Amino acid sequence: MSANTAVVERYRNSFLKEVEANVEEGQWVKMCMQCGVCSGSCPLGPAWDHPPQEIFMMIRAGKRDEVLTSSSMWMCTSCYNCIVRCPRELPITHIMHGLANYAHRLGIAPKNQPTRKFAKLFWDNLSKKGRVNELKLGIALYFMNGLVSGIKTALKMAPLGINMVKTKRMSPMEYFGGHGIKDTKGLHAILKKAREIEAAKMQKF
């Protein structure tokens, strides 16, 4: 790489185009007028490193790594406050989830971000048999932050679990296999195909 191309690379700004092509609702990012009302409206705002409007500016400024490795968009709780107030009607909530999903697919999302961890647990649990196995999901959740805190939480929640079993809201047998849909093979084939279609749509930048 010549010194010249290196400079060009450094200033290359294709990230906005990449977001438009590969991120759900990404084509809206350029419509943001930087008024700040979304950032000011987010009830979790103080917990974000970069509130939505800053994320949109960073995308336009080509700050690819900073955006995609950020934990910010994982903070979105889908309260929709920002969408309701955005004067340009950007689907901000959906863009946040789109960015999070994209970062995850690229494998650069922050590994220990709790929302990401939970989303992954939930998806793995659901996609296995086509039904959510609440017992396994619950237990996996208790142990999400390690063995010790997992045991503590499990003990604390035990009476609730026992009551649920007593009232037939949950079966301990779920732990061994658990219920599912009839055609799990078919489901897996559908999901595989969907992934292929999505992968084919992904554009390189």
Add this chain to the structure above:
Amino acid sequence: MAEIVATNQTILVVGGGISGMTAALEAAECGKQVILVEKNPTVGGRVSQLYRYFPKLCHPTCGMEINLKRLRANKNVRLMTMTEVTGVSGDAGNYSVSLKINPRFVNENCTTCGACGEAVDVQFDDEHNYGLGQRKGAYLPHAMAYPQRYVIDPRIIGTADADKAKSACPVNAIDLNMKGESAKLTVGAIIWATGWRPFDANKIQPYGYDRIANVITSVEFERLADPHGPTGGKILRPSDNKEAKNIAFIQCAGSRDRNYLKHCSRICCMASLKQSTYVREKFGDEGKASIYYIDIRAIDRIDDFHQMVKNDPNVTFVKSKVARIDEDKSTGNPVLHGVNTEGYQRYANPHDLVVLAVGMEPSVPVGDFPIKVTVNEHGFIEQDESNGAIFAAGCSSDALDVNRAVQSATASALRAIQVVNRAAGMEG
């Protein structure tokens, strides 16, 4: 039916604000016959509700005074107040118009001595002050009103107050039996100058205009600053009548927002910059103004005014669309929440008073026109062939300041003159 002389060489002007008056006078001074119709008891429109005009900061009296002088001097204009257009049919050069004339219950004998106003007890919200104060059931709309003649509010007709007013009048000017009238006339061209109205701030839910006493609109703020206004020109906040020295202005309140008005109302940046000078005028170094904005749109030569205000150390500019306002119950202070986009700091700023720089929308909604007119997506009348000889002047054509409204009025007068000239076969 009232007798009004008009022909297809007459120009009808609807709306007697600064634009309608200008259009009527320009045409009349070219020798054309003009009928100027105004629905209120006085001409002047919303300009007469301002404390000062930007950019020169003179009082509206100076602009109005000269127009009233021209109006009084010109025999070609027939002014009809308290009159509305109820129907229009026909084509360019030949329109048939129906009017409804509401009774004033006071005739030309009135000397504006005010005896009737003193005699009457009942009070109503004062429209001139956007309901911030009250006025009597017999009243002069405001000091500059033209014609200078009292009005009896129709709501007191049939009550003891009406009789009190009548017997108090020393010149027998009050006629409680005056009836509403209708009239039909033929005109060649119509200039539509019905102006604008402030966007309804109640619709902007997060700003709490309907819930928080000390959140007001920019049009109300003009009235607070005006010595003829409800507080005698003192900037007192509604909750406790305390002087409001630390005032926030929120720009684009309802404008540039797909949830409300899509367009930029164009004058509200300048209006807030101007109003920040009121704060400094009234309170000197103790007066503080904070302007929360997306971007300041003070266009071309008017940007000098923006720069002047920017140089004032007591005026703070915060680049942020405020997310929401709540109220500190113990002090009555509105607290503004949002993020300053220059640096991304979160704020929760208390102020004594918040002024919403509300947007302008056309005063006549599309469906309410007496004849089909082509409007743009914001409801302002287009310059369009399909409109025949109906021409918009001033804020019925767009959100405009006075300077541009008057230019637009002159242009529409010229267009109307061409039509009536053609009707007269005078075109060379």
